Amino acid sequence: MTDLVLENVHVRYGSGASAHDAVRDVSLTVGSGRIVGLVGESGSGKSTLARAVVGLHEPHAGRILVGGTDVVRARGREAAIRRDVQMVFQDASSSLDPRMTVGASVEEALAVRGTVARGRAARRAEVARLLETVELDPARAGDLPSQLSGGQRQRVAVARALAASPRVLLADEITSALDVSVQGTVLNLLRKVQRELDLTVLFISHNLAVVRQLCDEVAVMKDGRLVEAGPTTRVIDAPEHPYTRDLVDAVPRLAAPVDTPTLHRGAVS
Amino acid sequence: MTMPRDLPAAAPAGPRRRRGALLSTLRSPLGIVASLFLLTLVVLAVVGPLHWGETAKVAELTRLSEGPSADHLLGTDAGGRDVLARMLTATRLSVLTAVLATLIGVTLGVVLGLIPIVAPRWIARAVNAALGVALAFPSLLLAIVVSVVLGVGAVSLTLAIGLAMAPAYARLAQTLGSSVAGRDFVAAARILGVGRFRILTRHVLPNVRDPLIVNASIGAGTALVAATGLSFLGLGVQAPRYDWGRMLNESLEGIFVNAAPSLGLAGAIVFAGVTFALVGETLSRAFGLHQPSRRLWRRLRRRPASPGEQAAPLSVVDDPVLRVRDLKVSAPRGDWWATPVRGVSFDIGRGEVVGVVGESGSGKSLTCMAVAALLEEPLEVTADSVCFDGTELVAGGRVSGQTSGELARRLGTRMGFVFQDPSTSLNPALHVGTQVAEVGLLHGGLSRSAAHERAVDRLDAVRIPDAARRAHQYPHEFSGGMRQRAMMAMALMGEPALLIADEPTTALDVTVQREVMALLAEINEVKGTAVLFVSHDITLVASFCTRVLVMYRGAIVEDLSTADLAAGRAQHPYTRALVEAVPHLDAEPGAEFATIAEGADFPTEPVRSRS
Structure with a gap:
C-alpha cells in the first residue's frame, strides 16, 4: 500500500523581500492505486507542487509522505524511497536526452534501480520488455528521440519512469504538447499501466475533459492554494467554488457559441 | 517571429546522419580547403624537424644575413x-x-x-x-x-x-x-x-x-x-x-x-x-x-515543386475578402524539397469567420503565413492567385515575403495577424505603445504623437486597463492575454478587412482564452472584420467560427459549416476521427479515450459536403 500524502505543504521561491509563495498550505491525499487530477491555470502552483514531491524543490514547510515515510527528510537507507516516486514531464522532446538512444535512457533508469539482473543481456531484455509495455517496437531501442514521433517519445518517457519500478507516478501535463489524435493513446496507456501495476497517480492537467474521464478524484488549485477537491464527477459536474465553476464554463463545447458574460460589448470602434 | 509550428520536424539527427553531415561538409569547398590546409600543417609539424632539422643547424659563417637566393629561398639569418x-x-x-x-x-x-x-x-x-x-x-x-x-x-x-x-x-x-x-x-x-x-x-x-x-x-x-x-x-x-x-x-x-x-x-x-x-x-x-548556405537553397530551387493535387475550391464566396487558388509552400529538407502545403484553394467572405483546423504538420499555419506574405527564404510560396481585398499578391507565380510600397501599406493597414506565442510576437526591448503606434507611423501617415495617441486609444479599445500608462510599459510587464490583445490593437490601428489569428490562445489559460475569443468575436461583429482562425482544437473552432476548413497533410480535405460539424454531419473520415478524438465533458468517466491509430492513412481527397 503506497499512498501519497501532502500535509500543509508550502513552497517558497527566493528569500527576503523577493520571496514568492508558489504553493501555500496544500494538504492532499492520493490514495493507493488511485488517480487524482490536479487542475488549475498557469502560475497556480500545480507544477511546483509536483516538483516538490519528486524532490526538485525543497518545501519550505509541511510534510510529503510516501507510504507513510517523509520523503523530504528521509536520509541514508530510507532515502531510496524517493525513487518510488517518478515523474513524466510535459514535453518528451526535452525530457529525453537528445544525445542518448531511447534504449540507453531506459537502461539508465534500470541501472540506477539496481534491482534487475545485472548482466548486460538481462538489462537489454528488460529494456525490450518495458518498451513493449508502452507499446513500442523494442527494435527502436537504438533510435534517438529525434527519430521518434511526439507520441512515441512520450511513451518512452513513461517506460523510463516505469523502469525505476515506482509506486507513485506524477504526470505533469503529459499530453499538452501532443496532437489530439495522439493524446488518447498516451492516456489509455497511462491508465493501462496504472491498473496493471496498481500505481498511485497524481495527474496534472489543464484539460478538464481529460481529467473527468481519467481521474477518480480531482483537486483544483488557484494562486498556490487548493480551492476545491473531491470526486471528479461531483467537482466538475457540480462545482462548489466559483473559480472551479469559471474553469468549467470556459471549456469550449462543440455546439455552444463562445459565451461572453464578463465583457460588455461595444468598446471596439 | 517564431518558426511556424506546422513545419514538419527536422530530419532525424541520428549517429548515421551525423557521420553523413560530416562527410558532406568535408566534400564542400570549405571542407576540402580546410582538410588540405590541416593536412599540410600536420605533415609539416611531423616531418619538419626530421627533414629540415639538420639543414637548419648548418651555419655558413661566410653568408650571414643574406637575402633570398637559389640556395636559401628566404635568405639566411644573423648566424648564417x-x-x-x-x-x-x-x-x-x-x-x-x-x-x-x-x-x-x-x-x-x-x-x-x-x-x-x-x-x-x-x-x-x-x-x-x-x-x-x-x-x-x-x-x-x-x-x-x-x-x-x-x-x-x-x-x-x-x-x-x-x-x-x-x-x-x-x-x-x-x-x-x-x-x-x-x-x-x-x-x-x-x-x-x-x-x-x-x-x-x-x-x-x-x-x-x-x-x-x-x-x-x-x-x-x-x-x-x-x-x-x-x-x-x-x-x-x-x-x-x-x-x-x-x-x-x-x-x-x-x-x-x-x-x-x-x-x-x-x-x-x-x-x-x-x-x-x-x-x-x-x-x-x-x-x-x-x-546551410544560400547556395544550397538556390541549387535546390531548380527542382520543381510536386504537382498540385487540388485546384478548385470546395466552396466559392461572392466578393471574397480573400481568394486563394492552388497555394503551395515548399521547404528544403536536406537535399530535397518537401511540400508541406500542397495546392490549397479557398475563399473567405467579407465579415466571415472561418476556422482552419488540423494537427501539427498539416500545413495550416504555413498557409496563413503564406497568405499574409510572411514566408521568406528558404521557404518557397507559389500560387495561381492570392487576392486580398482586391489586390493580387502573386507576381510571377510566387508570393514574395518581401513586400514594399503600396502592397506593404495595404497589408499593413487592411490585414492583421495575431501569432501563437505572445511572448515572442512583441519586441521585448520596445514599449508596447511604440510597437502598436508603428503601423500608424509607417502606413497611416500619422505623426509620432498622433500615432501614439491612436495607439493608446486602440489599446483602450481592446480593454487594456489604464491604456495611457500601459502604453509606456514593456511586453514583459503584460500578461499573456494582454499581449495578445495588444497584437489585436496593432491590427486595429488600420481598418482591417481580415484578421488572421494563428493559434492565438494555445499558450493561454482557458479563462483568458475565453476573453481573447470574445474580443475577436466583438471585432468581427462591430467592425465587420473577417477572421481566419487557425487552431488544432476543433471544438474551439466550432464554437467560434461559422465555417471550418479541415487540413490534413497539406491539403484541405473538408469545408463545412459549423452547424453541420456540430450536428455530426462531417463526411471526411479524418474530420470524423478528429472530432471523436477530442475528449469532452459529457464522456463516460473511466471510458477509453478515442484514438487515431498511429500511422493511420486517411484519404487526402477532399469531400464536398456543401453544395
Missing part, C-alpha cells in the same frame, strides 16, 4: 643559417605549443565551468567569483604574468597561455552547461537518483561538446598568435630552441635590409591561424551549428 629550413623546423614547436595550450585551456575551463553546476552552492559561488575576476583580466596580460612567474621557456609558455585561455572557456562551458542542466532530462535523471558526476558526464557533457570543440579549434589560432607574440617579446621559447615568434624577433633587426625572413614567418603564422579557423568553421557546419 637557412631561414626557410628553420621556419619549417619550427612548425612543430609553434603548432604544438598552440594545440597543447588550447587543450590545457579547454580542459581546465570545462572542469571549472561545470563545477558550479553540480557542486554545493558555496563552492559554486567561490568558483564563479574567481572566474569573474579572471575574466576581467586581459588574457594576454595574464599569460605574460604567468609566464614570468613560471620562468621563461616553451613549457611555461604553453602553461601560461593555457591558463590564460581557461577563464573564457570556463564561462562558455558554464553558460552552455547551465542551459542543459536546466532541461527536463536532467531533472528526470535526478529524480531517478542518477549521481551528480554521472549526470555531468552522461547528460551535460555530450550536449555541450559540439560548440566547445568548434570554439577550441578557432581558439587554437588565437593561442598560436599569443604564443608567437610572447616568444617575440622574449618571454617564450629561449635559445637554442626556436619557434616562429623568436625567429620573427631575430629577423626584425634586419628587416630594412632583408624583409624576406619576416614576410615568410608572417605568412606561416597566418597560414596556421587560418587553418585553425577553417577547421573550426568546417566542424561548426558539420555539427549543424550553422545554417
Whole structure:
C-alpha cells in the first residue's frame, strides 16, 4: 500500500523581500492505486507542487509522505524511497536526452534501480520488455528521440519512469504538447499501466475533459492554494467554488457559441 | 517571429546522419580547403624537424644575413643559417605549443565551468567569483604574468597561455552547461537518483561538446598568435630552441635590409591561424551549428515543386475578402524539397469567420503565413492567385515575403495577424505603445504623437486597463492575454478587412482564452472584420467560427459549416476521427479515450459536403 500524502505543504521561491509563495498550505491525499487530477491555470502552483514531491524543490514547510515515510527528510537507507516516486514531464522532446538512444535512457533508469539482473543481456531484455509495455517496437531501442514521433517519445518517457519500478507516478501535463489524435493513446496507456501495476497517480492537467474521464478524484488549485477537491464527477459536474465553476464554463463545447458574460460589448470602434 | 509550428520536424539527427553531415561538409569547398590546409600543417609539424632539422643547424659563417637566393629561398639569418629550413623546423614547436595550450585551456575551463553546476552552492559561488575576476583580466596580460612567474621557456609558455585561455572557456562551458542542466532530462535523471558526476558526464557533457570543440579549434589560432607574440617579446621559447615568434624577433633587426625572413614567418603564422579557423568553421557546419548556405537553397530551387493535387475550391464566396487558388509552400529538407502545403484553394467572405483546423504538420499555419506574405527564404510560396481585398499578391507565380510600397501599406493597414506565442510576437526591448503606434507611423501617415495617441486609444479599445500608462510599459510587464490583445490593437490601428489569428490562445489559460475569443468575436461583429482562425482544437473552432476548413497533410480535405460539424454531419473520415478524438465533458468517466491509430492513412481527397 503506497499512498501519497501532502500535509500543509508550502513552497517558497527566493528569500527576503523577493520571496514568492508558489504553493501555500496544500494538504492532499492520493490514495493507493488511485488517480487524482490536479487542475488549475498557469502560475497556480500545480507544477511546483509536483516538483516538490519528486524532490526538485525543497518545501519550505509541511510534510510529503510516501507510504507513510517523509520523503523530504528521509536520509541514508530510507532515502531510496524517493525513487518510488517518478515523474513524466510535459514535453518528451526535452525530457529525453537528445544525445542518448531511447534504449540507453531506459537502461539508465534500470541501472540506477539496481534491482534487475545485472548482466548486460538481462538489462537489454528488460529494456525490450518495458518498451513493449508502452507499446513500442523494442527494435527502436537504438533510435534517438529525434527519430521518434511526439507520441512515441512520450511513451518512452513513461517506460523510463516505469523502469525505476515506482509506486507513485506524477504526470505533469503529459499530453499538452501532443496532437489530439495522439493524446488518447498516451492516456489509455497511462491508465493501462496504472491498473496493471496498481500505481498511485497524481495527474496534472489543464484539460478538464481529460481529467473527468481519467481521474477518480480531482483537486483544483488557484494562486498556490487548493480551492476545491473531491470526486471528479461531483467537482466538475457540480462545482462548489466559483473559480472551479469559471474553469468549467470556459471549456469550449462543440455546439455552444463562445459565451461572453464578463465583457460588455461595444468598446471596439 | 517564431518558426511556424506546422513545419514538419527536422530530419532525424541520428549517429548515421551525423557521420553523413560530416562527410558532406568535408566534400564542400570549405571542407576540402580546410582538410588540405590541416593536412599540410600536420605533415609539416611531423616531418619538419626530421627533414629540415639538420639543414637548419648548418651555419655558413661566410653568408650571414643574406637575402633570398637559389640556395636559401628566404635568405639566411644573423648566424648564417637557412631561414626557410628553420621556419619549417619550427612548425612543430609553434603548432604544438598552440594545440597543447588550447587543450590545457579547454580542459581546465570545462572542469571549472561545470563545477558550479553540480557542486554545493558555496563552492559554486567561490568558483564563479574567481572566474569573474579572471575574466576581467586581459588574457594576454595574464599569460605574460604567468609566464614570468613560471620562468621563461616553451613549457611555461604553453602553461601560461593555457591558463590564460581557461577563464573564457570556463564561462562558455558554464553558460552552455547551465542551459542543459536546466532541461527536463536532467531533472528526470535526478529524480531517478542518477549521481551528480554521472549526470555531468552522461547528460551535460555530450550536449555541450559540439560548440566547445568548434570554439577550441578557432581558439587554437588565437593561442598560436599569443604564443608567437610572447616568444617575440622574449618571454617564450629561449635559445637554442626556436619557434616562429623568436625567429620573427631575430629577423626584425634586419628587416630594412632583408624583409624576406619576416614576410615568410608572417605568412606561416597566418597560414596556421587560418587553418585553425577553417577547421573550426568546417566542424561548426558539420555539427549543424550553422545554417546551410544560400547556395544550397538556390541549387535546390531548380527542382520543381510536386504537382498540385487540388485546384478548385470546395466552396466559392461572392466578393471574397480573400481568394486563394492552388497555394503551395515548399521547404528544403536536406537535399530535397518537401511540400508541406500542397495546392490549397479557398475563399473567405467579407465579415466571415472561418476556422482552419488540423494537427501539427498539416500545413495550416504555413498557409496563413503564406497568405499574409510572411514566408521568406528558404521557404518557397507559389500560387495561381492570392487576392486580398482586391489586390493580387502573386507576381510571377510566387508570393514574395518581401513586400514594399503600396502592397506593404495595404497589408499593413487592411490585414492583421495575431501569432501563437505572445511572448515572442512583441519586441521585448520596445514599449508596447511604440510597437502598436508603428503601423500608424509607417502606413497611416500619422505623426509620432498622433500615432501614439491612436495607439493608446486602440489599446483602450481592446480593454487594456489604464491604456495611457500601459502604453509606456514593456511586453514583459503584460500578461499573456494582454499581449495578445495588444497584437489585436496593432491590427486595429488600420481598418482591417481580415484578421488572421494563428493559434492565438494555445499558450493561454482557458479563462483568458475565453476573453481573447470574445474580443475577436466583438471585432468581427462591430467592425465587420473577417477572421481566419487557425487552431488544432476543433471544438474551439466550432464554437467560434461559422465555417471550418479541415487540413490534413497539406491539403484541405473538408469545408463545412459549423452547424453541420456540430450536428455530426462531417463526411471526411479524418474530420470524423478528429472530432471523436477530442475528449469532452459529457464522456463516460473511466471510458477509453478515442484514438487515431498511429500511422493511420486517411484519404487526402477532399469531400464536398456543401453544395
